[in-house]
Amino acid sequence: MLRSHPKPAPYDEPVRVGAVLPESGVEYHEAPPQYGDTPYRYTVIGGDPVLVDPNTRVIKQVIK
Template identity: 45%
Template sequence: MKKYLITIAAGLALFAGIGAAVADDIVVLKPEQQTVVREYIHKQKLASVSLLGVELNVGTALPDTVELHAIDVPDVKYKYTVVGDHAVLVDPDTRKIVQIIE
């Protein structure tokens, strides 16, 4: 019984660690930035790129072949691109998707 409880505790600790790692990747833009970024991206009418085999999820790294575009909004370090008709914010240092813009 004691081994069973230790296994459960270890599993929960691992799960909590994974949750903390994922939480670090969450983008927190101020509400006014969200609106300005969304409007900026929609006005640009950037052509969509197709990436076969790449799932659009927060945390997915985009290949180096995908061109990232600057966002002309103060205090926003992220870049963006359009993949499969979805605009995505990308951390330019890691190339990971940090937010999918609807």
């Protein structure tokens, strides 16, 4: 379980795997340790924590 979240990013589309996040306005952080050694980064979109590929800005996992 995640203990603290970054500031939610502005995003008006449905939060789903495969969605592409905007180029600006999104803060990316190292993924929490429970996700192991991953190339993905962590952010919050619309109140939902997500793992994102920082190179493509594609959501890879929505954390519920």
